[in-house]
Amino acid sequence: MNAVSSARAMLDPAQVPLTVLSGVGARTAEKLAARGIGSLQDLWLLLPRQYEDRTRLTPMRDLRPGMPAQVEATVEAVERGFRYRPMLKVAIGDGSGGTLVLRFFHFRAAQVAQFAVGVRLRAFGTPRPGQHGLEIVHPSYRVLGDAEVALDDQLEPVYPQVEGVGPAVVRRLVRQALERLPGDDALELLPAALRDGMPSLRAALLEVHRPAPDADLGALSAGQHPAQQRLAIEELLAHHLSLRRQRIALQQHRAPACAGPGALVERLLDTLPFALTGAQQRVFAQIRDDLRHPRPMLRLVQGDVGSGKTVVAALAALLAVEAGHQVALMAPTELLAEQHLVNLSGWLQPLGIEVAWLAGKVAGKARVRALEAIADGRARVVVGTHALMQEGVRFHRLGLAIVDEQHRFGVHQRLALRDKGAEGGLVPHQLVMTATPIPRTLAMSAYADLDVSAIDELPPGRTPVQTVVLSAERRSALIERIRAACAEGRQAYWVCTLIDDSDEIVAQAAQTTFELLQAALPGVRVGLVHGRMKAAEKQAVMRAFKDGSLDLLVATTVIEVGVDVPNASLMIVENAERLGLAQLHQLRGRVGRGANASSCVLLYQSPLSALAKQRLATMRETSDGFLIAERDLALRGPGELLGTRQTGIASFRVADLLRDAGLLPRVHVMAERLQADAPDAADRLVERWVGGASRFASA
The missing domain is CATH 2.40.50.140 (Nucleic acid-binding proteins)
Known part of the structure; x- marks a missing residue:
């Protein structure tokens, strides 16, 4: 800790390191730091995930x-x-x-x-x-023993797991940190006029960590207790202020204006074997307008699985290439990046545009050739994985960075890619794509620093996927259905979605299912992929499935955002009642990509909760990802686990954008007033909740 930060820590108890607490030596501090807990404030904001009533x-x-x-x-x-x-x-x-x-x-x-x-x-x-x-x-x-043991006089908080630090130790450290909680005058950043009946931050923290025995346990479990809402409002406010500032800061940069006549675009449109949908035309027009200006574009394009985002990205790339600039497209896995490479090469190389490929497995002379082509500008379009951000990669004139499934990347990685083009005072335009539709209200808040576009129309000719909901007791009939499909030369997925605190248990469930299906289906080539396998092993299995060397792929939800296998026509999702609508929709999107009639079978364990019944009914009724996203938001009931967070959304400590959507209008009004009336308090609020991460919010 340098002299400045030491002085600051003396003034601000929130910055005091955890080593001041009893029982925190170097090793414990290291384990807590790995979880992002480095100061007293981090412990104050490590809120219980549930409560146990031992009173x-x-x-x-x-x-x-x-x-x-x-x-x-x-x-x-x-x-x-x-x-x-x-x-x-x-x-x-x-x-x-x-x-x-x-x-x-x-x-x-x-x-x-x-x-x-x-x-x-x-x-x-x-x-x-x-x-x-x-x-x-x-x-x-x-x-x-024989003596009477008193009952607890408060609800017992259960904190998120910290690897290597036992729950009793975490509880004790939080208790010690709370003893050092300063008074309202030092802690409170919201002016009284903005609090309007809300408890102070100090009162809210103490209530959430130490609820009284008569506290409303239902409201606490649902995250809807007034003390939790007070904290959520402050966190949402800090994120909104941070994103707004990033947006303003980004607009101060200059970007290359790509305002050519669009001759390359016209040539590609003439050669495509299909016409663009109305939604694709609308979104491309928005991107084209952004690229005309010398200020950086930062646009999020969300579109359902199969809606045709890649061809829109290709058209945007041609505008940058025509203006004399390079384009980089980054995808989270080699398989997904390869898919983009095949598509872009097929469309762009006939136009005389070289498309380079750069991923971890590109080595030796091939790597040297690719790096030279990128550095001297011969490679006008570069497709790859996070390898694009490595130090040795130098672009000649990067004008547009396209990031697919951006929530799979750390913001540091996106920022590193943007910085590769920051030469001569210019930064590249950024186009971000996601197949996870997000309700409009949430998109406007989660991505307050981006312009949001939606491709909300599927191309004609997509095979509709029939969705069937079956009890797990019908498993044997389903196995026969797989046997028949594979005998006809088609392929199938079997996804194990057992939700548990441990990845290991999900992997075990997939392993067990893999062994059972191998035994039940002799002659069917069965593969297995799960999150605990090494990346190279996963890639090899996925590639074998794509190439047709495997008939049936048993997987955990690692294939949720995955590769295009047109021959796969059957998707089975086990324990479907445990997943949120967004993830079920993503999994269903893996099939229906070829000419064969496709089915998605949602297997459930009885009894079903009312909410699970509604979710499964929604999946049967509609395949519209945007409608499903809105239903997901409407169905999110108190205390009901969604199975997985809506992907593509900023990570929050307290707030939940789905649960707390109703707070957003108030947060936006508060942000305007705080920025106008108390800019210093706004700065400190961003520092408290976002900290050094604020630099990455616009990455």
Whole structure:
């Protein structure tokens, strides 16, 4: 820490390093830093993801499935067995007439010894139906002696996991950090006139970390408690101010004006075997207008899977090439980048435009040739992965950077690509593409620094995908359907979407399914891809599937944004009830890309919640990604897990753009007033919530 930052830390407790806390040595500090926690303020803003009510005991006869509860009881029987994997079952009773089994799959011999018959213990967890009444899998528990042990007097916060740091340690450190929370006069940045009935920041933080026993647990679980909303408003406000400033700062730069007659565009349009849709024409006109001006374009084009974003990007590239500039197109995986390379080469090389390829696997003489062609300007269009940002890559005159599926890249990477063209005082125009439709209200806030365009019309001739919703009990009939499809020379996906805190469990589920399907489908070539495989292994399997060497691909959701396999006509999504609409829609978009009639089968486990039923019904009723995005927003019920965050949206600590969309109009008004009346407070607000990341907001 330099002298300036040391002095600042003395003035601002938020910047005090965590090493001032008891129990934080160099190793613990390193583990916390890896999670982005480096100061007292980071701990204040590390909010609980849920709460456990250990302030009371529930008689076992009153336990209800799915309702977390704490019981105090005596061990009545212990059974240790091994069926597929080690298992420990502990039956307990409290004399109230109910029964409960505690089930453990991971345990040590010392734990088994704790559970002697007659031992009294206190256990907390969520009961579920078991073979012999209710059971709790892996409860948290403590063995009680003869003395009475007092119940907690506050709800217990459960914080996000920090790798290498136990939950009890995280709780203790947050408690210590809160003891150093300054008074309102030092902490509050919002003028009283803007708070309008909201609690102060200090009061909100204390309430969220230490809710009283009578706090509204439903509102807290849903993120809709007034204290959480106070924090969400401040975070949304900081992000909005930051993005607005980035937009203003970007407009101060100059970019190359690409205002030629468009002869190359006309030549490509004449050779295409299809006509542009009205939506493609509209979005290209917007891009063309942006590129005419000497200020940097920063435009997001969102369009459904198969809506034809790539051809619009190719037309934009031709405008830059015609004006004497180079174009870089970056995609998140080699396979996706290769797909773009094939398309762009097919369209542009007949026009005499060299398209270079640069990815991690391009090595030796081929790499040297590609780098030379990029540096001397012969390669007018360059397609690649993050390899485009490496130090040795030098562009001759980069005028347009196109980023596909931008949420798969860190903002640092996008900024590095933009900086490659920042020569002679000019920065390249930027075109960002995503296949994840985002509701308009959210897009306008999540991307306040971008102009947003939508290709909301599919080209004619796309094969409609029939969506079928099936109970998991019909699995055997589905396997026969796969056998028949593969026998006819078609291909299928089987996606395992088990949601758990651990990637490892999802990989295990995919591995198990892979083995079962291999056994059930002799003669069918089955492949496996999941997130815990090395990148090269994943690429090899995906390429084999694309090339037709595999008939059936078992995968986790790593294939959500993936490669175009026109021969794949069947998509099976397991545990579909656990996923959000946006991700289900992305997965469905993997099929229906060829001439064959295609199907998407959504397998679910009973019983279904009302919200899950609505989601699956929406998938059956419509294939319009924008309508699905709006429904996703409307269906987001309190406390219901979406399965995966809507992709392509800025990462927030407290706020959730889906849940908190209703706060956005108020946030926009507050931003105008704060910027006008208290610009210093606005600066400090951005520093608190966005910090050094504000530089990257416009990347």
